[in-house]
Amino acid sequence: MRLPVDPTTMNSGSSNFLLVPIQEYPVLDCVPNKNVKIVVLGASNVGKTALIVRFLTKRFIGDYEANTGALYSRKINLDGEQVSLQVQDTPCVSLQGVWCHLEHSPCISLQDDAEGLYCQEQINRSIYWADGYVLVFSITDHSSYRTIQPLYQHVRRIHPAGNIPVILVGNKSDLLRARQVPADEGETLAASLGGAYFEVSARENHEGVHSAFLHLCGEVSRALGGGNGEKRRGGLHLARPKSPNMQELKRRFRQVLSSKGKSSATTL
Numbered sequence: 001m002r003l004p005v006d007p008t009t010m011n012s013g014s015s016n017f018l019l020v021p022i023q024e025y026p027v028l029d030c031v032p033n034k035n036v037k038i039v040v041l042g043a044s045n046v047g048k049t050a051l052i053v054r055f056l057t058k059r060f061i062g063d064y065e066a067n068t069g070a071l072y073s074r075k076i077n078l079d080g081e082q083v084s085l086q087v088q089d090t091p092c093v094s095l096q097g098v099w100c101h102l103e104h105s106p107c108i109s110l111q112d113d114a115e116g117l118y119c120q121e122q123i124n125r126s127i128y129w130a131d132g133y134v135l136v137f138s139i140t141d142h143s144s145y146r147t148i149q150p151l152y153q154h155v156r157r158i159h160p161a162g163n164i165p166v167i168l169v170g171n172k173s174d175l176l177r178a179r180q181v182p183a184d185e186g187e188t189l190a191a192s193l194g195g196a197y198f199e200v201s202a203r204e205n206h207e208g209v210h211s212a213f214l215h216l217c218g219e220v221s222r223a224l225g226g227g228n229g230e231k232r233r234g235g236l237h238l239a240r241p242k243s244p245n246m247q248e249l250k251r252r253f254r255q256v257l258s259s260k261g262k263s264s265a266t267t268l
Protein backbone atom coordinates (compact mmCIF):
# COMPACT_ATOMS: atom_id res chain seq x y z
CA MET A 1 0.00 0.00 0.00
CA ARG A 2 2.72 2.37 -0.79
CA LEU A 3 3.61 4.16 -3.91
CA PRO A 4 6.78 5.00 -5.69
CA VAL A 5 7.51 8.68 -5.33
CA ASP A 6 8.52 11.32 -7.81
CA PRO A 7 12.10 12.19 -6.77
CA THR A 8 11.68 15.73 -8.05
CA THR A 9 9.32 16.35 -5.15
CA MET A 10 11.55 14.72 -2.57
CA ASN A 11 13.98 16.47 -0.30
CA SER A 12 17.58 15.37 -0.19
CA GLY A 13 17.03 13.21 2.87
CA SER A 14 14.81 10.83 0.91
CA SER A 15 17.01 10.09 -2.05
CA ASN A 16 16.48 6.32 -1.78
CA PHE A 17 13.10 6.66 -3.51
CA LEU A 18 12.97 6.19 -7.26
CA LEU A 19 10.48 7.27 -9.82
CA VAL A 20 8.54 4.48 -11.47
CA PRO A 21 6.15 5.96 -14.00
CA ILE A 22 3.07 3.83 -14.40
CA GLN A 23 1.32 5.05 -17.50
CA GLU A 24 -2.42 5.38 -17.27
CA TYR A 25 -4.78 5.77 -20.14
CA PRO A 26 -7.94 7.85 -20.14
CA VAL A 27 -10.90 6.07 -18.57
CA LEU A 28 -12.97 6.88 -21.65
CA ASP A 29 -10.47 4.90 -23.67
CA CYS A 30 -11.61 1.64 -22.02
CA VAL A 31 -12.20 -1.36 -24.25
CA PRO A 32 -16.01 -1.69 -24.36
CA ASN A 33 -17.30 -4.65 -22.34
CA LYS A 34 -13.78 -5.82 -21.61
CA ASN A 35 -13.03 -4.25 -18.30
CA VAL A 36 -11.24 -6.31 -15.66
CA LYS A 37 -11.10 -4.82 -12.16
CA ILE A 38 -8.93 -6.38 -9.53
CA VAL A 39 -8.02 -5.42 -6.00
CA VAL A 40 -4.92 -6.41 -4.05
CA LEU A 41 -5.53 -7.12 -0.37
CA GLY A 42 -3.40 -8.29 2.50
CA ALA A 43 -1.71 -7.39 5.75
CA SER A 44 0.92 -4.75 6.23
CA ASN A 45 4.30 -4.99 4.62
CA VAL A 46 3.60 -8.13 2.60
CA GLY A 47 4.54 -6.43 -0.66
CA LYS A 48 1.18 -5.48 -2.20
CA THR A 49 2.50 -2.34 -3.84
CA ALA A 50 5.74 -4.03 -4.84
CA LEU A 51 3.75 -6.74 -6.62
CA ILE A 52 1.59 -4.25 -8.51
CA VAL A 53 4.59 -2.16 -9.51
CA ARG A 54 6.44 -5.31 -10.57
CA PHE A 55 3.50 -6.48 -12.66
CA LEU A 56 2.91 -3.15 -14.36
CA THR A 57 6.48 -1.91 -14.80
CA LYS A 58 8.59 -5.09 -14.51
CA ARG A 59 10.61 -3.26 -11.88
CA PHE A 60 11.28 -3.64 -8.20
CA ILE A 61 12.42 -0.48 -6.50
CA GLY A 62 12.54 -1.67 -2.93
CA ASP A 63 11.15 1.36 -1.17
CA TYR A 64 7.84 3.12 -1.46
CA GLU A 65 6.39 6.16 0.15
CA ALA A 66 3.28 5.86 2.28
CA ASN A 67 0.41 5.46 -0.01
CA THR A 68 -3.00 6.51 -0.81
CA GLY A 69 -4.57 3.36 -2.24
CA ALA A 70 -3.99 4.18 -5.87
CA LEU A 71 -5.86 2.82 -8.84
CA TYR A 72 -3.82 1.86 -11.88
CA SER A 73 -5.27 1.48 -15.37
CA ARG A 74 -3.74 -0.39 -18.22
CA LYS A 75 -4.60 -2.14 -21.44
CA ILE A 76 -3.38 -5.70 -21.57
CA ASN A 77 -3.52 -8.51 -24.05
CA LEU A 78 -5.49 -11.45 -22.73
CA ASP A 79 -5.65 -14.52 -24.95
CA GLY A 80 -5.18 -12.32 -28.01
CA GLU A 81 -7.80 -9.78 -26.96
CA GLN A 82 -7.36 -6.22 -25.73
CA VAL A 83 -8.71 -5.82 -22.23
CA SER A 84 -8.86 -2.76 -19.97
CA LEU A 85 -7.33 -3.68 -16.64
CA GLN A 86 -7.71 -1.69 -13.45
CA VAL A 87 -5.72 -2.64 -10.37
CA GLN A 88 -6.62 -1.18 -7.00
CA ASP A 89 -4.00 -1.03 -4.28
CA THR A 90 -5.62 -0.89 -0.86
CA PRO A 91 -4.88 1.57 1.87
CA CYS A 92 -4.46 0.97 5.53
CA VAL A 93 -5.54 -2.64 5.91
CA SER A 94 -2.34 -3.06 7.82
CA LEU A 95 -3.00 -0.52 10.55
CA GLN A 96 -2.82 -1.88 14.05
CA GLY A 97 -5.78 -3.80 12.80
CA VAL A 98 -7.38 -6.45 14.91
CA TRP A 99 -8.61 -9.49 13.08
CA CYS A 100 -11.31 -10.48 15.46
CA HIS A 101 -12.45 -13.99 16.33
CA LEU A 102 -10.37 -15.50 13.60
CA GLU A 103 -11.60 -19.03 13.94
CA HIS A 104 -15.17 -18.57 15.10
CA SER A 105 -16.60 -15.51 13.43
CA PRO A 106 -14.20 -14.16 10.93
CA CYS A 107 -14.50 -10.46 10.46
CA ILE A 108 -12.30 -7.51 9.83
CA SER A 109 -12.07 -4.98 12.57
CA LEU A 110 -9.66 -2.16 12.13
CA GLN A 111 -9.11 0.58 14.66
CA ASP A 112 -12.37 2.19 15.57
CA ASP A 113 -10.99 5.70 15.35
CA ALA A 114 -11.62 7.98 12.40
CA GLU A 115 -8.59 6.78 10.49
CA GLY A 116 -9.46 3.11 10.94
CA LEU A 117 -13.07 3.62 9.95
CA TYR A 118 -12.07 5.63 6.94
CA CYS A 119 -9.69 2.89 5.80
CA GLN A 120 -12.25 0.19 6.37
CA GLU A 121 -14.69 2.10 4.21
CA GLN A 122 -12.08 2.38 1.47
CA ILE A 123 -11.39 -1.33 1.60
CA ASN A 124 -15.06 -2.24 1.52
CA ARG A 125 -15.65 0.02 -1.45
CA SER A 126 -12.72 -1.58 -3.26
CA ILE A 127 -14.06 -5.06 -2.53
CA TYR A 128 -17.53 -4.11 -3.84
CA TRP A 129 -16.06 -2.59 -6.94
CA ALA A 130 -13.66 -5.36 -7.90
CA ASP A 131 -14.28 -8.47 -9.99
CA GLY A 132 -11.19 -10.37 -8.87
CA TYR A 133 -9.09 -10.56 -5.73
CA VAL A 134 -5.36 -10.94 -5.11
CA LEU A 135 -4.93 -12.02 -1.50
CA VAL A 136 -1.32 -11.57 -0.46
CA PHE A 137 0.69 -12.78 2.48
CA SER A 138 4.41 -12.94 3.09
CA ILE A 139 5.96 -16.38 3.44
CA THR A 140 8.18 -14.84 6.11
CA ASP A 141 5.28 -13.72 8.29
CA HIS A 142 2.85 -16.30 9.56
CA SER A 143 0.53 -13.67 11.01
CA SER A 144 0.03 -12.23 7.52
CA TYR A 145 -0.98 -15.73 6.39
CA ARG A 146 -3.52 -15.94 9.21
CA THR A 147 -5.24 -12.78 8.01
CA ILE A 148 -6.13 -14.36 4.67
CA GLN A 149 -9.03 -16.56 5.74
CA PRO A 150 -10.94 -13.77 7.56
CA LEU A 151 -10.16 -11.42 4.73
CA TYR A 152 -11.65 -13.88 2.27
CA GLN A 153 -14.70 -14.30 4.51
CA HIS A 154 -15.08 -10.55 4.46
CA VAL A 155 -15.00 -10.54 0.65
CA ARG A 156 -17.57 -13.34 0.73
CA ARG A 157 -19.88 -11.36 2.94
CA ILE A 158 -19.76 -8.49 0.49
CA HIS A 159 -20.26 -10.82 -2.50
CA PRO A 160 -22.29 -13.66 -1.04
CA ALA A 161 -23.43 -15.11 -4.35
CA GLY A 162 -21.53 -17.01 -6.96
CA ASN A 163 -17.98 -17.68 -7.84
CA ILE A 164 -15.34 -15.23 -6.66
CA PRO A 165 -12.24 -15.15 -8.84
CA VAL A 166 -9.37 -15.16 -6.40
CA ILE A 167 -5.70 -16.04 -6.23
CA LEU A 168 -3.52 -16.48 -3.18
CA VAL A 169 -0.03 -15.05 -3.41
CA GLY A 170 2.76 -15.98 -1.02
CA ASN A 171 5.28 -13.19 -1.59
CA LYS A 172 8.97 -12.84 -0.64
CA SER A 173 9.93 -16.33 -1.79
CA ASP A 174 13.51 -15.05 -2.11
CA LEU A 175 13.72 -15.02 1.70
CA LEU A 176 13.73 -18.79 2.08
CA ARG A 177 15.75 -18.81 5.27
CA ALA A 178 13.14 -16.63 6.96
CA ARG A 179 10.25 -18.76 5.77
CA GLN A 180 7.44 -19.16 8.31
CA VAL A 181 4.75 -20.50 5.99
CA PRO A 182 5.45 -23.81 4.21
CA ALA A 183 4.40 -23.97 0.57
CA ASP A 184 1.90 -26.75 1.26
CA GLU A 185 0.04 -24.52 3.74
CA GLY A 186 -0.32 -21.97 0.97
CA GLU A 187 -1.56 -24.64 -1.44
CA THR A 188 -4.07 -25.97 1.06
CA LEU A 189 -5.44 -22.57 1.91
CA ALA A 190 -5.74 -21.59 -1.76
CA ALA A 191 -7.62 -24.80 -2.49
CA SER A 192 -10.03 -24.08 0.35
CA LEU A 193 -10.69 -20.63 -1.10
CA GLY A 194 -11.22 -22.09 -4.56
CA GLY A 195 -8.26 -20.28 -6.12
CA ALA A 196 -4.74 -20.99 -7.32
CA TYR A 197 -1.65 -20.50 -5.20
CA PHE A 198 1.40 -18.61 -6.45
CA GLU A 199 4.59 -18.35 -4.50
CA VAL A 200 6.52 -15.40 -5.90
CA SER A 201 9.16 -12.85 -5.22
CA ALA A 202 8.35 -9.31 -6.28
CA ARG A 203 11.97 -8.56 -5.55
CA GLU A 204 13.61 -11.19 -7.72
CA ASN A 205 11.29 -12.26 -10.43
CA HIS A 206 8.90 -10.61 -12.83
CA GLU A 207 7.64 -13.79 -14.51
CA GLY A 208 6.06 -15.33 -11.43
CA VAL A 209 4.24 -12.11 -10.58
CA HIS A 210 3.14 -11.67 -14.17
CA SER A 211 1.73 -15.18 -14.44
CA ALA A 212 -0.17 -14.77 -11.15
CA PHE A 213 -1.88 -11.54 -12.22
CA LEU A 214 -2.57 -12.84 -15.73
CA HIS A 215 -4.08 -16.01 -14.32
CA LEU A 216 -6.48 -13.93 -12.23
CA CYS A 217 -7.34 -11.68 -15.20
CA GLY A 218 -8.21 -14.79 -17.19
CA GLU A 219 -10.40 -16.08 -14.36
CA VAL A 220 -12.19 -12.75 -14.10
CA SER A 221 -12.70 -12.56 -17.82
CA ARG A 222 -14.22 -16.05 -17.87
CA ALA A 223 -16.39 -15.31 -14.82
CA LEU A 224 -17.73 -12.22 -16.54
CA GLY A 225 -18.44 -14.34 -19.59
CA GLY A 226 -17.26 -11.69 -22.00
CA GLY A 227 -19.43 -9.02 -20.41
CA ASN A 228 -18.45 -6.67 -17.66
CA GLY A 229 -18.78 -6.63 -13.86
CA GLU A 230 -22.07 -4.76 -13.79
CA LYS A 231 -23.73 -7.65 -15.64
CA ARG A 232 -22.46 -10.21 -13.16
CA ARG A 233 -23.89 -8.22 -10.28
CA GLY A 234 -27.24 -7.72 -11.91
CA GLY A 235 -26.83 -4.03 -12.53
CA LEU A 236 -25.32 -3.05 -9.21
CA HIS A 237 -23.33 0.06 -9.94
CA LEU A 238 -20.60 1.15 -7.64
CA ALA A 239 -18.39 4.11 -8.17
CA ARG A 240 -14.69 3.69 -8.61
CA PRO A 241 -13.12 3.83 -5.14
CA LYS A 242 -11.54 7.16 -4.46
CA SER A 243 -8.03 7.54 -3.19
CA PRO A 244 -8.19 8.75 0.38
CA ASN A 245 -8.25 12.50 0.75
CA MET A 246 -5.44 12.85 3.22
CA GLN A 247 -6.43 16.37 4.26
CA GLU A 248 -9.92 15.17 5.11
CA LEU A 249 -8.51 12.10 6.85
CA LYS A 250 -6.23 14.27 9.01
CA ARG A 251 -9.08 16.67 9.76
CA ARG A 252 -11.31 13.83 10.96
CA PHE A 253 -8.46 12.31 12.93
CA ARG A 254 -7.79 15.65 14.68
CA GLN A 255 -11.49 15.97 15.35
CA VAL A 256 -11.57 12.59 17.11
CA LEU A 257 -8.43 13.40 19.10
CA SER A 258 -9.74 16.77 20.21
CA SER A 259 -13.13 15.34 21.21
CA LYS A 260 -11.33 12.63 23.22
CA GLY A 261 -9.19 15.35 24.85
CA LYS A 262 -12.30 17.36 25.74
CA SER A 263 -14.16 14.42 27.23
CA SER A 264 -11.19 13.37 29.38
CA ALA A 265 -10.78 17.00 30.52
CA THR A 266 -14.42 17.16 31.60
CA THR A 267 -14.16 13.92 33.56
CA LEU A 268 -11.22 15.29 35.58
Ligand SMILES: Nc1nc2c(ncn2[C@@H]2O[C@H](COP(=O)(O)OP(=O)(O)OP(=O)(O)O)[C@@H](O)[C@H]2O)c(=O)[nH]1
Nearest residue numbers: 001002044045046047048049050062172201202203
Ligand atom coordinates in the same frame (compact mmCIF):
# COMPACT_ATOMS: atom_id res chain seq x y z
N1 LIG B 1 12.86 -9.56 0.11
C1 LIG B 1 11.73 -9.10 -0.42
N2 LIG B 1 11.23 -7.92 -0.01
C2 LIG B 1 10.08 -7.51 -0.58
C3 LIG B 1 9.39 -8.23 -1.57
N3 LIG B 1 8.28 -7.54 -1.91
C4 LIG B 1 8.28 -6.43 -1.17
N4 LIG B 1 9.35 -6.41 -0.36
C5 LIG B 1 9.69 -5.37 0.62
O1 LIG B 1 8.69 -5.39 1.63
C6 LIG B 1 8.43 -4.07 2.09
C7 LIG B 1 6.96 -3.77 1.97
O2 LIG B 1 6.60 -3.69 0.60
P1 LIG B 1 5.28 -2.90 0.15
O3 LIG B 1 5.08 -3.15 -1.28
O4 LIG B 1 5.34 -1.50 0.63
O5 LIG B 1 4.23 -3.71 1.00
P2 LIG B 1 2.71 -3.35 1.28
O6 LIG B 1 2.01 -4.62 1.51
O7 LIG B 1 2.18 -2.47 0.21
O8 LIG B 1 2.92 -2.59 2.65
P3 LIG B 1 1.93 -1.64 3.50
O9 LIG B 1 1.94 -0.33 2.82
O10 LIG B 1 2.55 -1.61 4.85
O11 LIG B 1 0.59 -2.30 3.51
C8 LIG B 1 9.31 -3.14 1.25
O12 LIG B 1 10.49 -2.87 1.98
C9 LIG B 1 9.66 -3.97 0.03
O13 LIG B 1 10.91 -3.63 -0.51
C10 LIG B 1 9.97 -9.48 -1.99
O14 LIG B 1 9.46 -10.21 -2.86
N5 LIG B 1 11.12 -9.86 -1.38
